[in-house]
Amino acid sequence: MAMSGFEGFEKRLELHFFGDDPVMVDNNLGLRLLGFESLEQVLNAVQCTVVSAVANQYFDAYVLSE
């Protein structure tokens, strides 16, 4: 195909971690303690940004640009 449109098919990455501090994990913290600046650095490498966010007691969900 000569002309390129916007690529809809996504790439999906799932990473699992373990830690020795049960308090951090049991309290639903762990990776959720990552600062927003750190997340922005990660997303900068991917070349997208956060446009909207929501969270509950279990996890954080972000809608990203692109």
Added chain:
Amino acid sequence: SSLFVYPTKIIIKTCGTTQLLKSIRPLIHYACNLGLTLCSCRYTRGSFIFPKAQPFPHTSFKEEVIYLEETLPTNLCYRKASVMPSKMTTHSWHVFTASDQSHVIPKDIYTLEVCMTELDRVLARKFFQPPGGTKSGDIAGKEMTKITGIGDINPRAMICDFAFDPCGYSMNGVHNDRYSTIHVTPEDGFSYASFECVGSIYDDDIEHLVGSLRKAVQVFRPGTLSVSTTCSSHEVWTRVAHALEPLGLKCRSCAADEFPAAGSIVFQTFTARRK
């Protein structure tokens, strides 16, 4: 695109020409600062519509696998890469998984990744903003969620939605510890929508999965659809076929494989009977 952050799990799903795999190194670094160590990795994608537009390291699956092999720490020693085929050469499922010795796969949890192309043109138009529109992405997104019926897929979920200018849409659904997500690229000629959700085979309402899948597909009425089911139990992928056939979608191919860190992955493709 979407990002989900759990205490010990991160899921990132990005489209376009994003360089997703470049997130691995900084994520490992920041997680290490929190005392967390990577124990498993799963990378999946369909076949790009415009593969030549993809930047490094996404120029080919071979290149992606080399990048993953070089980037992941050596403790993730159980590794496998595979391209799961379908009868349509434009729809293959690319899978790379890696895990360490300790990672245990929950037997009950499933992930459904649905990719839809050739969306119904009338329905796809609902994901365009009116010319000269001045609504914010949040407000326009909420309207799209309502008028398309996406909000009815799981009425129990809290929805975070966003409409892009001039077209396109993303949403995340949040319900207890379960997420769902939808992304839409509505332009004719390369229209695409995805739906993804997670659940447990022990959920009281596994029938809810069938209902959600049907509702999501009816929002778009695609000509072609693929479903990747990641689950150790065979119960889920058989229900997928049963859910879609009444919608006029016929299963054209089915491939299955086993992966470390993921368990069993079943890749099914469907086309509308009108084709």
